[in-house]
Structure formats: C-alpha cells, structure tokens
Amino acid sequence: MSPQLPDGEAAPRDGSLPPAVLEGAAERDFGVYLHVPFCTVRCGYCDFNTYTATELGEGASQATYASSALQEIALAASVMERAGLPARPVSTVFVGGGTPTLLEVVDLAAMVDGVRQAWGLAPDAEITTEANPDSVTPESLAALVEAGFTRVSFGVQSVVPHVLATLDRTHDPLRVPDVVGWARDAGLAVSLDLIYGTPGESLADWRTSLEAAVALQPDHISAYALTVEPGTALHRRVRSGELPAPTGDDEAAKYELADEILGTELDWYEISNWARTPDDRCRHNLAYWRGADWWGIGPGAHSHVGGVRWWNVKHPRAYANRLAAGESPAHGREILDDDAQRLERVMLGTRLATGFPTAGLDRAAVASLIAEELVTFRPGTITLTRRGRLLADTVVHRLT
Template sequence: MPSALPDGEPVPTDGSLPGSALAGIGSRQFGVYLHVPFCRVRCGYCDFNTYTLTELGVPGVSSYADAALSELDLADRVLRAGDETAPVTTIFVGGGTPTMLAADDLVRMVEGVRDRFGLAPDAEVTTEANPDTVTPEVARTLAAGGFTRISLGMQSAVPHVLATLDRTHDPANVERAVAYARDAGLQVSLDLIYGTPGESLQDWRRSLDTVVALAPDHVSAYALVVEQGTKLAAQVRRGVVPMPADDDAALKYELADEVLGAAGYGWYEISNWAARADARCRHNESYWRGDDWWGIGPGAHSHVGGVRWWNVKHPTAYAGRLADGVSPGGGREVLTQEQRYDETVLLGVRLVDGLPLDSLAPQGRTAMAGLIADGLAEPAAAVRPIDRRVVLTLRGRLLADTVVRRLLGF
C-alpha cells in the first residue's frame, strides 16, 4: 500500500497561504509537479500513491486531466493573492505511469500551466513513462505539445531482475522508446534501480552497459529500498527473497559511478548523472535547492515560501473536493528556520556543487576537519581561498547520511 501522509495542521478550505509565504514569490524559481496516480499493475517494491484500473475504473482515468486543471485554477487564485509569480521554469509529470493517460491529456495539463502562469522561454517539461507505452505518435504529440524531456522507467536490462520487481515492460522496448523520443526531438533520461534481491554484480554491469550503449542524456540510479507495507517487504519477511545487503548496494553504486563516469556522464547529485550540464534535471534541482513548487494531484506535495502541504491521497476524494470548490489539501506545516536550515544541509550536501562553508552553523564548520580526515569531503573545495564548500568524495556519497549528521551536530 502507498505510504502514509505525515501529520500536519489543517489546510484552509480555500487553500490560502500566509502572507509570509507569498512575499517575494515573483523573485523565486517556480515549478509545477503533476502527479498521475495510475498504473496498469502495482510493482511489488513501490509505495508511491498509485492505483490500478481495477481499483478505480476507466472513468477515473479519463476524467483525471479535468480534475488536475481544476487544481491549477485553485493554485492560480491562491498565488495571485501575493506578488506576481515568475513564469514556470520546470514542469514534471510523474506517477504512477503518466502515459496511462492519452498524450493529448498530458499536453492539455501542460497547456493549463502555460495558460495560468506562463512558461519561461527555456522551460524544462518532463514526463515519466513506461517504455511499453511510448510509440512514435505519443513521442511526437508530447514534443509538439511542449514537452522537452522523457524519463523512461528502465530499472534493469535483466529479465529476472525485472520479474522480481514486478516490472511488466519488455526490455527490448527501452531501445525503441529511446529511438522514438530522439526522433521527436526529446531529451531522454533512463531510470535504474540496483540492489534487487537476486541481482548479481554481473547483472548490474549488464544494465549499466546497456544504458551506456543507448547513450541517453541523463541517468538516474537508485538503491532499492524495501518499504514497509509493500509486496516485496512481505516477501522478505517470509524469507521468499533476501533483504538487500548494504555492502552489495555500495559495490553497485561504485560500479555505476565508474561505468557512467568512463562514458562521460558526470554526477551532479548522489543518484543522478548527466552527459552535459544542460542535461541535468532542473526540476529535481529545484527540489534540492528548496525552491517553490506546486504539486498537482492526489497525494502530491507542494512548497511555497517555507510552507509545505500535501493533498488527500485517494483520486476520488481529491476530485470530489475540487468539484465542491474546496482545496484538496490534506495537511500542511509552516517550516521553522531551524527546519529550513536542516533541509538545506540535508539536500544541498547531495549536490556536486556542495554547500558554502559560510552558510553552515558553527558546529558544521567545526566538523569539516574530521570529514576531510575521514575521506568524506573534498579537501581542495574546503580550503580554497574563496567560495569554500563542502563537496562529497565518492566515499562521502556512500555515507551521505553520516556526513549530514555530523554537519548538524548529531
């Protein structure tokens, strides 16, 4: 089952935000996340807020774009209460499987963002997709409708690994989907998962070699996390499959960095590599920087000016609230300065650009000597005459949680 939402204070029925959150909004980067909570089947490892057609029925899918456009109307009303917003710089359509919707509906939602807020001339517009759902027609429709990028859920090139993950796509369709996207003029990202039970180091190497041969613009590689409440967690608990080992994940991360680095991909965030600086996922970078974004859809999270909120999870409840003229927000929190600082350290340290040393509290600056001595932080970046920064070494990336705790004085 999808993970539970956090606790929080109630969201006003009109969705309004405190004046402090809206102040200066036009001077900050602003992105939009569009959540499409539908999948043909639910993968055994997934705890995202997704639903199958069996659970919701076809009408819930066919009318979904209209509900999303209604929330965009709400966002427009709420944000117009503050300073004028800047044009949207990034849109990311995630899921679920966004391409469960017709490509025309995905385009309609992007047009909804453009009509209400405007799009920056160089806006990045991404959709995730299952490789089996991408056809030449879909790719052309997306590109003509303003999409610039497609992120394909490849996960692995090895059939038995895909089977353990309950992934249903044909591995051969990844190559076809990449070709269709390129022919349409879209940038391509490939998403991988490592550490699946039963995946050998040779299996992982095969997936990496396949990715390099496909030459995408961007690669994401995430260690499998066994989330409580998922089918995979139940299989581990019953002894059907073994729990992934930390050492195995570390070896596979090191191999990913080696293979992708040798192929010309530079890491810019712990789990992400890009062929060029302009191929980085700018939408995700905005999350890591703590910029503003509005999350559209059931269970979607938003952040504007230090206020974070999340929508009710079920698509029926979500659509019902909007139909009644009520915000779908299920809860929110106004972040304290201490929370915002902690998140800046937690997220910023994951980036190749690192964190300015001058932005750290005294205990963080004091911790730097030990981090360098332990091989977790790059000494050259920390001691240069100007713009001194905390930048992780490869070992530091593997132990990023430890680095964060030490910088925060825990």
C-alpha cells in the first residue's frame, strides 16, 4: 500500500503555474524525474507508489506507459512556456521507481528522447536509471548507454541472504559483482544503494555488506536507515511482534560504521551519500537539496518549480486517463511561503558536506551547536559533524 498523497490545494486542470515562479528562474538548474511505477514483486518494507502486474487492474499497462509519460512531458513543456519561464536545457534526468529496467530499453530511450525534444539536454547532462541486480543483462546495459544514459544505481540493500529475505528482496547477492562489472564495461558510472537497520541484521551483517560494496569499487554508495512505514507488510510483522522494531541506538551504530568503512574509499557529501570524487556525486539529488527546479513525470511523482510544489494522481490508470483527456495529472499543490522556503533551505542545505551559510542564522544557536560538537565552523559556513549528522533533525529545529 503506497502512502496517501499530501494535503494541499487543488491543482489547476491545465497545470498552469503562477507568475511568482519566474523570479530567479534563470539562475536555477532544471532537472526531470521520470517515475516508472512497476515491480515484479512488492518488497515488504516498500511504501513507494509502485504496482505489480496483478495490482494494475484494467486500463493500465507497462506496454503503454511510455506513451503516457511522453504526453506529460509535452504538457510540461507547454505549461512552462505559457508561464514565461526561460528556456533551460535539462541538466539531470533521473529514472526511478519501482524498477525502471522492467520496461524495454526502447521505452526508456523514448522517454529520455522526449525530454531532449521538449527542453534539450545540457552537453554534460547526467542521466541515471535505478535498477535491480536481477533486472539487467550486459546487452540491456549497453543499450542504455546507446540511449544516452550515463549512470546506473543498483538497489543492492544487503549482501546477506537472511537480511534480503526479511526485506523480501528477490535478487541473488552473488549476482551483484557481475552486474557492476557489466555496467562498468558498458561505460556507465555505478552507484549502489544499501539499507541498514533491518530486523535481525547484526552489526557484523552490516559490516559484511559495507565491505562487499566497497570491494566492488563503485563510483557512489548511498546508505539509508530502514524506516518501517505504516501499511507495509514489514510494519504488520513488526506490529504483531514477529519481528523486532529497529532501534535508534542500533541505527546510529550502523551509520557510524558505514561512515568509517565507506570513508576508506569514498567521501561523504550528504548525510546518506558517499562519492569517490566530486564528479561522482549524484547531481540530480544535489539539485533537490539545493532548491533547483524539477518536473516529476509519472503517477504520484512530485515536482517543484520556483516555490510551487505539486504531486500527480497515484494510479497509472487515473494518470493515463487525465492525460488522454488533455488535462494535467496533478492532484494537488502547495505554494511555499517565505517561512516554508527558509525551513526547506535549512533542512536540505545543512545535509551537505559543503556547508551551510551562517548569514541570517541565529548566532546563539550556531554557537551552542558548535560547543556541542554538532557542527564545525568555517568562516561563513557550518557543516555537520558525524554526531551532528545523527542528530540532523535537532540541528535544523534549533536553527529555525
């Protein structure tokens, strides 16, 4: 069961944007997120807006999905032009899901080409797709490169079989070195996603996954704490007492171990992300954290342009029907006021290793955070310490 859509005002049926989005637009990067809401099976911990074949029902299919996405891309280009937004080539494209690589590469290529035709792509555009280790072949990865993809992010999560079983992950961990090698041979930059805090995962299990990931010498690693989301199968198992709930102390110890082991080969640049070099950082996610503009294509996808945030209807059938009728698939939206935008700047900007400007922050709050070793100070900026990263919500609360 995927999460409920946020509250907000009704979105305009034609998708129109208010004049306020023009302010500063020429200085903001523009990216595109393409959501592919399909999976072969639903993982027990996942509450993303995804659907298996049996959950899709009538009137929606993987085979026709690219066509609907192309309709929204065309609509997005029209809306932005009508709003008077300056022409900006797309700097990053991120295809997420779900499992995007369940679609034929020709469909993924068509969506990327639709973005190219609508806005153009920057010469150095980063184009990423997520993939499960069991959803690719050497041939499909090579075809992704031919389609313009530059980067692949594999959902590894763990290399320990009993941990994968608890998460309901279906891939064979022994396949991971193969897919990393195939991707590298094809010319793709490689990122690996890991999850820590799974019920029953020991610190030794987590160390095994970290060391295995580092040994593969990827360009980038993300490590996320497991969240037991209401409505998921994992939540029901924890609530019934079948599985123990993750604890803050356990997840803190595992984060510290991740930073220690990953830091031997990569540098952290955002709370949950490490990269081999600055060029290997995920530029698409950096755009989110820096408040850039992006248009989210697909059912349930979220977008942000100039302080206006909106989200699409969730089900692929409703999404396709809206577009077939010539209407925006947006379900609701919110226009962020100055206070909300400031909160977001602090909440997202403090996550980055590059530091957050101290201008406008309360001096006493900054001084106390320094004294408590939650942040370090360089002239004009503060940066979270490792302990500060574990208490990032506290830091944000005190700065706002």
